[in-house]
Amino acid sequence: MMGLAQLAPYVWQPGWAAAWVVLAVLTVQRLGELVYAQKNTKALLARGAVEHGRSHYPVMVGIHASFLAALWLSTPAQAPMLWPLLIVFALLQIARLWVLATLGPYWTTRIISSPDFPRISGGPYRLVRHPNYWVVTLEILTIPLIFGHLEIAAVWTVLNFGILFVRIRAENAALIQRSGDKSVA
Numbered sequence: 001m002m003g004l005a006q007l008a009p010y011v012w013q014p015g016w017a018a019a020w021v022v023l024a025v026l027t028v029q030r031l032g033e034l035v036y037a038q039k040n041t042k043a044l045l046a047r048g049a050v051e052h053g054r055s056h057y058p059v060m061v062g063i064h065a066s067f068l069a070a071l072w073l074s075t076p077a078q079a080p081m082l083w084p085l086l087i088v089f090a091l092l093q094i095a096r097l098w099v100l101a102t103l104g105p106y107w108t109t110r111i112i113s114s115p116d117f118p119r120i121s122g123g124p125y126r127l128v129r130h131p132n133y134w135v136v137t138l139e140i141l142t143i144p145l146i147f148g149h150l151e152i153a154a155v156w157t158v159l160n161f162g163i164l165f166v167r168i169r170a171e172n173a174a175l176i177q178r179s180g181d182k183s184v185a
Contacts, residue, residue, distance in 0.1 A: 002107065010082050010084050011080045011083070011137060012080065012082075012083040012086070013078075013080040013083070013163060014078060014099075016077075017077035017078060017080065018078070018081065019031040019076065019078065019079035019147060020075070020076055020077045021077050022081070022086070022146070023068075023071055023072055023075060026071075026143065027068055027072075029066065029093075030064070031082055033100075033109070034175065036100075036108065037108040037110070037148070038089075038106070039110075040053065040105050040106070040107055041108045041110055041112055043107075044105070044106070044108065044113065044114070044117075045091065045110045046101045047114065048114055048116070048117075049053050049112045049113055049117065050112070050113065050114065051110055051111060051112055051116035052111040052112075052113060052144075052170050052171070052173065052174040053110075053166070053167060053170030053171065053174075054109045055135070055161065056112075056166045056167060056170065057110060060109075060163045060167065061109075063156065063159045063160060063163055066156075067152070068122075070144075070149075070152050070155075070156070071110060071143065071144060071147070071149070071152065074147070074149055074152060075147050075149070079147045079148075080147075080148070081123075081146050081147060081174065082145065082146055082148070085142050085145055086146055088142050089142055089143060089146060092135055092138055092139050094129070095130070095135045096102040096135050096139075098123055098124050098131075098153045099113075099123070099124055099131050099132045099135060101123070102122060102123030102124060102125060103120055104118060107132075108166060111167070111170055111171050111174050113174040113175070113177065113178065114178075115177065115178050117178065119175065119178065126172075130168060130171070133167075133168065135166055136159055136160065137157070137161075137183060138162070139150075140156050140157055140160045141151070141157050142154050144156070
């Protein structure tokens with residue numbers, strides 16, 4: 001196992017509030033996604049779609065909000081950062097944008113479905129099932145480790161796995177209810 005001294009070449013110690021800039025970017029991104037998701041949710045519901053898994057949604061929001069709060073409360077403004085993990089985080093943001101672009105108006109933070117909606121099979125969906133959940137899982141693991149927060153990475157990864165167990169079952173049940181195969185690449 002690598003000790004802290006061996007990680008020294010990979011540590012970036014900025015003289016300014018770079019850690020808080022990273023957290024601010026993450027927070028603003030998440031808030032922007034909530035606005036985009038709400039817009040899409042309203043439009044989909046107006047088209048006759050229904051929400052599935054509504055009962056677990058507040059728990060999921062609580063996990064994600066407490067994750068951000070734990071990061072903000074535990075990270076000094078000038079915290080040293082592992083720059084290789086910053087690169088991983090940047091790559092995960094590209095993957096996140098790929099998912100959002102692929103789903104377009106169907107992307108929400110809720111499970112919204114209708115028998116008339118196509119099943120998206122292009123973009124990252126041709127490579128893995130539930131790519132957004134893969135991205136989120138890797139973010140929840142990676143972001144705290146950028147700042148050396150092993151406990152936050154461990155606790156919220158376990159919490160995330162728990163909610164994803166419930167959520168993916170609800171999402172798969174909603175997908176099964178769709179009539180026919182209207183896959184869209």
